[in-house]
Amino acid sequence: MPGAEVPTRVDRSAGSQARPACAVRWTHALAWAAAGATFPLIWMGGLVTTYGAGMAVPDWPSTFGYNLFLYPLESWLAVWDVFLEHSHRLLGASVGLLSIALAVALWLTDRRRGMKWLGLAALAGVVLQGVLGGLRVLGNEIFLAKVHGCTGPAFFALAAALVTLTSPAWPAHGGPAGSTPGFRRAAWLLAAAIYTQIVLGANLRHQDPEGGAGWFRLWVWLHVIVAGVVVAATVAMRVWASSRVGQPVVVRRAGLLVGLLVLQVCLGIAAWVVRYGIPAWFADWTGELPYTVQAQSPLQAIVVTAHVAVGSLALATAVTLCLWSGRAGTQHN
Known part of the structure; x- marks a missing residue:
């Protein structure tokens, strides 16, 4: 976080039970990456709803029968609604990959009570968000669209919490409350x-x-x-x-x-x-x-x-x- 000093060898002040400084930096960087990627994902999701583009791609998890990552670029860019929906899916997949990396990093390097489970909770949250979005497309359900719009901000708040909790500035103990x-x-x-x-x-x-x-x-x-x-x-x-x-x-x-x-x-x-x-x-x-x-x-x-x-x-x-x-x-x- 701004103004924090990052230890050069071993971090003994962030509630991490003497974690190596490189582990502190990497988990904090991954938390920032996950949170930073989630914010434009929320923007893109908002644009999808504003333009009514949620049903522009009728199948899921594929895109018009293509693998998500192999959909032709010329088709992706040809239609505005398809561009919005497919971009939303790609950003969601990126956040998912970052969440996997963060969960693994926390599980392997962070000894604090609860941090491993928070990492898994973030991973479960992004999976839930993706499934809700997919079911909304397959069933064309407005109710699922509402739930999808509520769980996204909750996941973003969890990602922001992980940024705070993995920060080198997060002390293990303090003085008076x-x-x-x-x-x-x-x-x-x-x-x-x-x-x-x-x-x-x-x-x-x-x-x-x-x-x-x-x-x-x-x-x-x-x-x-x-x-x-x-x-x-x-x-x-x-x-x-x-x-x-x-x-x-x-x-x-x-x-x-x-x-x-x-x-x-x-x-x-x-x-x-x-x-x-x-x-x-x-x-x-x-x-x-x-x-x-x-x-x-x-x-x-x-x-x-x-x-x-x-x-x-x-x-x-x-x-x-x-x-x-x-x-x-x-x-x-």
Whole structure:
């Protein structure tokens, strides 16, 4: 992590029971690679949903009968929807391979209790995500698409947790507790609220406003209400971290989370406008504004997908805030 000093020979400060420094560096690098590859995967998945390209390739795990890695390049690039869906699959396979490497590295080199199982959990998570995506294609099931949209951010948060836990800056022991039990519980509750917001957003994203207007309004209001609660709670956590906790890493994580959620609210408003237009009550208040919704336009795709991606990034940041707030006496980043 930024600001961490990497030991030159043997790491005795990261809860690793004297692991060789090269093992620390390699597992940390693999964790970063897995998390770093997952973020563009979430972006690509968001684009697939925005453009309605999830069924552009009707078979799975093959692509039009071809092995995933042998699909002809000219066919891949010829049709936009096929390009999106096949790219999504290739990125998913890449994350899977990185997860395998990370799980093996943790199992062979990390002696900390639970780390081996966390590596296997990450591997199981990416396999589950791939299977859900495949079954969604084979069955054309909207419910599976919603579940698929919820498990992706959860896996990204787990990958971010592994980045933190494999960091050379993660100390084995600290001094007095850096934060109170109340703060740590509040941090986990905030992470749970952010994930609830992601689940609500996934349902709203796959809800037809014309086919079920009542359900659509319900999901919208739940999404808006929980968003307000999450933003207010995050600001309170930032103030709490600064005034009572004092750990630099916790204060920085809380500040980063505030910034991400402010950005997320702005993206949420923009996503509504580019998908559904300017609300009538707002137009009545401000006067008619010249804007026409263009379905599947580049602007719509970028804004809506950014809203999805930043939500996942906020969840990952919240999880790392939880981990660092529970680390006694650490002053590292």
